[in-house]
Amino acid sequence: MIENPAPCDVVLAHRYVPLANNPFEALHNLITFSSKDFAADRTDAWIYGIVVGWDNEDADPDPEDVGAMDEIAATYGWDAQTVAQLRELRSQWIQHTAVPTISAPSESRPWPTWQEVPDGMVYVSEMHQSGNRYVNRDGARMNVLGAVEYPSAVSDTQVQHLAPFVSAEVDR
Template sequence: MSLFKPAENVFDSLEQMCAFSSKDWSTEKEAAWLYGIVSGWDSDDPDDDPAMPELQARFGWNDEAVARLRRLREQWVTLAAAAAAEEDTNDRLSAAD
């Protein structure tokens, strides 16, 4: 049995909240930190202007804090992927029954 039911998956829930909220996550230090973990401020698109340097300056984050935020984001992505994989496996097993 999966620990992560689709309607109750904490990763999906928080990712959806960040993605579809009308909140400007960059205006408050704590909100920006949370968004940085859940959604990330770094873009995979090389044509995008990176947001991290602006946020670092705005909130006084030193290089160590930025590195920590990026590590926390990597951990989030890893755990979210593991939860999604577990859901997929359980869905396939349930369908085979």
């Protein structure tokens, strides 16, 4: 059993699951933080395909990594129409759960501190290439992973070394 879970987390099946602010995020967290094999059952595979997706959805995907959709479709006998329906449902899920972004004031004037980035805007470091995305919520800096937000474990001092900050693009 995990001792002393952080106040922002719940413990589910001996694992931390970040608390969610909405039902979409709650379901996404439950699935992505689970040790369950969602490919082992047709219904679970369908749900996973909508909430997380079987295709490679990276912003800059590896051309050799096309995801697992073809393998899952073959396992369960899903035809092209069924796969298209699942992909459309996944697309709708993404549209409903995407974190909105606002453009930076100008490319020449990015925000000098993370505290100055408007609440609710997804942003990245202009200097750092880690790909970490952040959003401010009520004065707290949160990491953004897909549709999931969780408190940043990086200290304010460490993050400030990554300044300046600019608006991030939402993966679609």
